[in-house]
Amino acid sequence: MKNIKKYLNNHLKASITICFLAQLSISYADHINIVVTDSKGKKQEQVVVFLEPQSNHPMAKKPVDIVIDQRDKEFIPFITAIQKGTTVRFPNSDKIRHHVYSFSKPKSFQIPLYKDIEPEPVQFNTAGVVPLGCNIHDWMNAFIFVSETPYYSLTDKAGSAKVNNLPKGKYLAKLYHPSMKNWKKQAGKLIEVNGNMPTLKLTMKDKKKVFRSFRPPTGGFSAYR
Amino acid sequence: MKRNLPKILSSICDIKSGKIRETAVFPSFIANTALSLSLIFLLSISSAHAEWVEYINDASVGFTYNDNLNQSSFPSDEETDSYITPAYTFGRFYQANDLTRLRFSLDLTADIHDEFNKLDSLDLIGNATVIHKFGIGPKKPWMRGNISLGRKDAELDIRDSKLQGVGLGAGKRFTERLSGQIGLNYNHRDGGAGQVIVEGKSSEVFDIENKSISMNVDYLLDQRSQISASLTHRDGEFDSACTTGNVGIVLDVEDVKAITGDEVFGGCVYRLDGSSNSARVQYSYALGRHSSLNVSYEKREGKADVLEYDTSLWNISLMYSQ
Numbered sequence: 001m002k003n004i005k006k007y008l009n010n011h012l013k014a015s016i017t018i019c020f021l022a023q024l025s026i027s028y029a030d031h032i033n034i035v036v037t038d039s040k041g042k043k044q045e046q047v048v049v050f051l052e053p054q055s056n057h058p059m060a061k062k063p064v065d066i067v068i069d070q071r072d073k074e075f076i077p078f079i080t081a082i083q084k085g086t087t088v089r090f091p092n093s094d095k096i097r098h099h100v101y102s103f104s105k106p107k108s109f110q111i112p113l114y115k116d117i118e119p120e121p122v123q124f125n126t127a128g129v130v131p132l133g134c135n136i137h138d139w140m141n142a143f144i145f146v147s148e149t150p151y152y153s154l155t156d157k158a159g160s161a162k163v164n165n166l167p168k169g170k171y172l173a174k175l176y177h178p179s180m181k182n183w184k185k186q187a188g189k190l191i192e193v194n195g196n197m198p199t200l201k202l203t204m205k206d207k208k209k210v211f212r213s214f215r216p217p218t219g220g221f222s223a224y225r
Numbered sequence: 226m227k228r229n230l231p232k233i234l235s236s237i238c239d240i241k242s243g244k245i246r247e248t249a250v251f252p253s254f255i256a257n258t259a260l261s262l263s264l265i266f267l268l269s270i271s272s273a274h275a276e277w278v279e280y281i282n283d284a285s286v287g288f289t290y291n292d293n294l295n296q297s298s299f300p301s302d303e304e305t306d307s308y309i310t311p312a313y314t315f316g317r318f319y320q321a322n323d324l325t326r327l328r329f330s331l332d333l334t335a336d337i338h339d340e341f342n343k344l345d346s347l348d349l350i351g352n353a354t355v356i357h358k359f360g361i362g363p364k365k366p367w368m369r370g371n372i373s374l375g376r377k378d379a380e381l382d383i384r385d386s387k388l389q390g391v392g393l394g395a396g397k398r399f400t401e402r403l404s405g406q407i408g409l410n411y412n413h414r415d416g417g418a419g420q421v422i423v424e425g426k427s428s429e430v431f432d433i434e435n436k437s438i439s440m441n442v443d444y445l446l447d448q449r450s451q452i453s454a455s456l457t458h459r460d461g462e463f464d465s466a467c468t469t470g471n472v473g474i475v476l477d478v479e480d481v482k483a484i485t486g487d488e489v490f491g492g493c494v495y496r497l498d499g500s501s502n503s504a505r506v507q508y509s510y511a512l513g514r515h516s517s518l519n520v521s522y523e524k525r526e527g528k529a530d531v532l533e534y535d536t537s538l539w540n541i542s543l544m545y546s547q
Contacts, residue, residue, distance in 0.1 A: 072514060096279040099323070101361055110361070113276060113320060135323060136278055138363040138398070 031164045032191075033199040036155050036175060043159025044177070044204050048081045051151035051163060051171040052188065059149050060165070067091060068132070068142060070098050075132055075142030079178070081152050082144060087121040099135035106130050106146055129176065129183075145176050166193045173202060181206045280547070281316035281330055287542035294341065295466035295490050296525075298532040299474075302467045304490055308338040310542075316352070323361060328354040332375075343380045343489045350375030350388055366397040377414070381488055386416040386431050402445040411436045419485030422493065423476060427483035430496045435461025449511040459501045463527055465534060468492035480529040499529025516545045 032051075036044045053059075066088045069076045073094065082088065092098050092115055100111040106128030111119045113136075124130065127148040134140035145152070151171070153161035172188035180186070189202060287310040293303045316330025334348045354371035375388040389412070396406035416431025439457040446452060462482065467475055469492045475481055480498045487494035507521035523538040 074514070097276070097320070103362065112323070113278065133361075133363060135361050136320065136326075141363075 031162050032166055032193060032197045034153070034155070034161045034163065034173070034202060035199055036159045036161065036202050036204055038204050038207060043155075043157075045155055045157050045159060046077070046079045046177070047155045047159075047161075047204060048079065048145045048147075048176040049153050049155065049161045049163065049173065049202065050081070050145075050147050050176065051149065051166070051173050051191075053149060053151070053167075054170040054172065054190075057149075057167045057169060065089070068144070069093050070100075070134070070140070073134075073137050073140060075134075075140055078142050079154065080142070080144045081147060081154050081176075082124060083147050083150050083152070084127050085123070085125055086146075087123045088144065089118060089121045091118045092116075097136065098140075100132060101135055102130050102132050104128065104130045107144075110135075129178075131178075143178050168193050168195075173200060175202055175204055177204060177207075179207050180204065181208050275319070275321050278318045278320045278326070281314055281318070281328070282547035283314040283545065284312065285542055285544040286311045287540055289538055289540045291536060291538050293534060293536035294344075295494075296463065296527060296534045296536060297466055298534045299467055299471045302471060302490070302492070304341065306338055306340045306344075308336050308344075310337075311335050324359070325355065325357045328352070328356065328371075330354075341489055344384070346377050346379040346384065348375060348377050348388065364398045366395065368393070368395040370394075383417060383419045383485070383488075384431055386414045389413045389415065404443045406441045408439045408441070409436070410439070419494075422486050423484055426476075426481070427496075428485040430464055430483045430485050430494050432483070433462045433464060433496060435459050435463065451509045451511075453505075453507040453509070455503075455505040455507075457503045457505075459503070461500070462496050462498050463501060463529075464494060464496050465527075465532070466490045466492065466494040475532070478530045478532055480532070497527075497529035497532060499527060499532075501525055501527035515547065516543065518543055 034049045036047045036049065038044055064082070064086065066080060066082050066086055067090075068080055068088055069091050071093045073096075080088070090100050090111060095115070097113040097115045099113050102109055106126040107122070107124050107130045109122055111122075124144065124146045127146050130144040130146060132140075132142040132144065151163050151166060153163045155161040170190060170192050173191050174183075174186055174188040176183050186205075189200070191197075191200060288307065289310060290305070290307045292305045294306045295302065295304050297303045312332065312334040314330050314332045316328060319327040319329070321327060330352045332348070332350045332352060334350075336344065336346045336348075338344050350373050352371055352373045354369055356367060356369040358367040359365050369392075371390075371392045371394075373388070373390040373392075377384065377386040377388055379385050390410060392408060392410040394406055394408040396404060398404040412433075412435055414431055414433040416429060416433070419428040419430060421428045437457050437459040439455060441453060441455040443451055443453045466487055466489070468490070472484075472493050475484070475493070475495055478497075482496045482498050484493055484495040486492075503523055503525040505521055505523040507519055509517050509519045511517050519540075519542045521538075521540045521542075523540070524535065525538070526535040527533065
């Protein structure tokens with residue numbers, strides 16, 4: 001009799017667990033597709049799309065290995081989106097030394113001159129934008145967007161991005177790119193995630209020219225070189 | 226260094242009038258520059274991060290058209306010519322600490338003239354520069370001091386010269402687009418003597434000494450394009466040439482310090498003590514991360530006593546930097 005009760009008890013627990021997990025999986029939409037254009041309708045590459053939940057959601061951490069390399073005196077990639085708490089590796093594939101730094105509010109750090117040995121990864125625990133620079137090569141720059149939530153993605157060459165594993169609910173869809181003048185003040189677009197979602201179209205407004213200048217040996221007069 | 230800079234600047238330049246002081250103060254300028262360079266170097270080498278960081282491998286080729294090549298004060302004597310200027314720089318940077326770096330380079334530059342081949346020359350100049358930045362970041366101001374020594378090997382022996390220069394500069398990037406620099410330079414071209422053609426007058430025409438102050442602005446139009454503008458005031462000596470018909474007028478001028486016969490243009494070439502101003506604008510287009518195409522125009526005007534000259538230079542150049 002005791003064995004039967006134990007069996008039923010365990011079976012019941014397992015059934016409840018399965019039902020709960022099934023319930024959880026049902027409350028997640030598969031993904032949402034987003035297309036970003038500028039005000040003239042031109043598709044925008046390397047734009048961060050991030051969704052701010054308007055209610056409490058369980059927010060799993062994205063298990064990712066983030067690398068920002070230095071090749072031919074450039075940071076690769078130019079824009080990186082990560083979730084708060086993520087660590088980033090900064091290898092140096094160049095044959096010369098670099099000195100990586102940021103003095104931003106979300107993260108202030110320096111990795112002094114290094115070349116062959118990869119330094120300790122850097123953890124980013126505060127949401128916001130972290131501009132990167134190289135103390136040796138002033139033209140080198142890059143940006144890390146540190147997201148509060150795991151609901152973000154970067155647009156590809158076709159201006160398309162995809163955010164996966166979104167729980168149902170309301171979100172404010174927002175954009176970030178270094179060329180946006182006031183990205184923090186943008187109103188965002190309120191969306192409701194509910195099963196099959198049509199492609200979301202977002203427009204990047206208030207755009208300035210961003211200067212990721214080449215390293216032109218201009219023969220000019222400047223050049224801290 | 227911050228405290229020294231105003232002293233050094235005021236020893237060279239009368240800020241209110243904008244005029245450069247007499248040459249007599251320049252030994253102190255050189256001394257100050259050398260002292261500052263030495264101090265920075267001594268402070269730098271104690272850093273834990275001091276190390277060689279990268280090589281300099283820059284090459285360029287330019288084409289210039291000059292509408293008054295001989296800087297003549299007489300319109301009838303003015304000669305025009307175009308010349309090609311291939312150049313190569315090899316060097317290395319030494320990062321002394323987070324904020325200070327040393328730059329050592331050897332610059333090889335040739336002048337190959339289309340018509341006046343006797344002006345062809347080859348310059349080899351060694352440069353040592355200390356660059357100090359007042360903080361980490363692209364918008365922090367910087368200053369630099371440099372010393373150069375070299376030699377000009379010209380087609381004609383009279384134009385062979387030793388070249389010496391000392392300079393101080395400071396700059397700052399103000400915005401993503403705009404940066405500016407100022408510079409003070411002392412240059413001495415130590416040429417030999419030519420044939421004496423006027424009793425009592427020196428024939429060392431190419432023993433030329435001058436100092437200059439310059440201001441430059443660079444403005445990025447977009448990621449690839451940059452325009453630059455530069456103004457330079459030079460105080461001191463320059464060379465000029467005239468045909469035999471005008472030698473008499475030249476000899477009446479008090480500011481003529483040396484004169485000799487000239488094989489290049491015919492007539493004579495002489496050294497004047499005066500001043501000159503130049504304005505230059507340049508457009509640069511980055512062809513990629515390592516090369517650029519540059520087009521520039523420069524207007525120069527020189528004056529000494531009653532003699533004046535002006536010249537215009539158009540230049541196009543292709544630059545490559547590793």
